[in-house]
Amino acid sequence: MIRINDLSKEYETKKGSVIGVDRVNLTINEGEVFGIVGYSGAGKSSLLRCINLLERPTSGKIEVNGLDLTKLRGEQLRKARLKIGMIFQHFYLISQKTVAENIAFALKAADTPKEKIATRVLELLEMVGLTDKKDVYPAQLSGGQKQRVGIARALANNPSVLLCDEATSALDPNTTLSILRLLKKINRELNITIVLITHEMNVVKEICDRMAVMQDGRVVEEGMVYDIFSNPQADLTKEFISSVVSFEVPQSILDQVTGRIVKVLFKGNVAGEGVISDMVQNFDVRGNFLHGSIEYIQEVPLGLFLMEIQGQPENITRAITYMEGRGAQVEVVRSGH
Structure with missing residues (x-):
């Protein structure tokens, strides 16, 4: 379970302080897929990066599986982060390393015994459907295949939480659907809690159980995806839903x-x-x-x-x-x- 309590994140700029996340409170249940929706600049990426302390919040508290991450430093924080996998919009694979070596890199960083790495890499490649790409370099992969490598890498150390930062935004619709189905399969089979940020309501509709809508650093609406689609309250939520379900008649x-x-x-x-x-x-x-x-x-x-x-x-x-x-x-x- 993830508990976000009164979380704020401020950034210092030449023009002064800018609030990225403004007193957010959320509870994300163990084993669910939780979507965070908002336009660019809404604060959703900042919030996501605060969950694993890639961004240290200005104030507030983040608990992951009962552990208050904001109190951790150094080696304690590093160990806690191993249980929080992350996948990105632009993959961030190491171009000079093969698919297998990219995945192995995450295992080596976690001090996995050398004799266990090869076996674990093969398990992960099978999970994401890339056993035949083991010795291929990233430049030879499609966008969807690159993201599958990113997912395998994020799962390398058996995380309990998977953070997805616009994981499908760079992909075409068919590839997006295949990646979302893979994420849902991982969620169901491994009971991994997935937090997914996006500006696309189709993504939320496809795999999320619950969702929050963000605007100007704040959560303006939160609830079960079905309930929000059937009865949106905030004007912004209605705007997002109209992109999926439109009643426009000439x-x-x-x-x-x-x-x-x-x-x-x-x-x-x-x-x-x-x-x-x-x-x-x-x-x-x-x-x-x-x-x-x-x-x-x-x-x-x-x-x-x-x-x-x-x-x-x-x-x-x-x-x-x-x-x-x-x-x-x-x-x-x-x-x-």
Whole structure:
């Protein structure tokens, strides 16, 4: 478990003090994948680097598995950091060393007995699917393969926590998906706690259990990923989610719509039910879909629809009440002409 208590980080610049992280409090549970989302400059990278004390916080406390890292120095801190792996956006592999040598470097730095290094390297290469690249140099690898080497290196000393600093930002969508699936596999099989920072909500939607949204050094929203996607509170969170789930309908289409326009949200198993078709049949109204999708978050469906409902006002009201009774959240976007 990671506990971040009242954490702040200030930087001194020529123009004076700048606050990078501003009194953040977070609890990240053992074995979960936790996403930290924000635009550039939000403070998420600074916060991540404070977790393993690559950046020493100005104030506050960080506990990892019950150990207060802010009280550690020298050899004690070095040993604690061995249990916190880190992967980066730009890989940082040693170009003059082979894939195997890059991974072995992390083991040697941790004083792993020489006779155990070769075996451990092979185990790690198998875990990340690169056994055939053992003697290849980084320049001969694709971006996704380089990141797999970075993941293997980060896992070399059996960490309990893995920090991911924009780990997929430099990769194409297909490669990003394969890396995220590898991270989720590692999380499930090794029970490693993963803290992942990103500016991409698709990344969070794919593998995170819980998330926090940062702005100007502060956490503006925190919770289960599914709950935040289905009911975002902060304006910034809504902005991020709109990049994944958009209800934009061309104005030329809206101009032709005469009925009541409603936004309908179905959570969980309700998303698979024929609520809308039942509503149309039972209440003498007509439904016209303007936009719709079903997202799967942690394998649980989230149905989002924008639709026009036509009919007598009292029938439309009864139809909306019926959908709400069946578990839908309904918001009237426009009352109709």
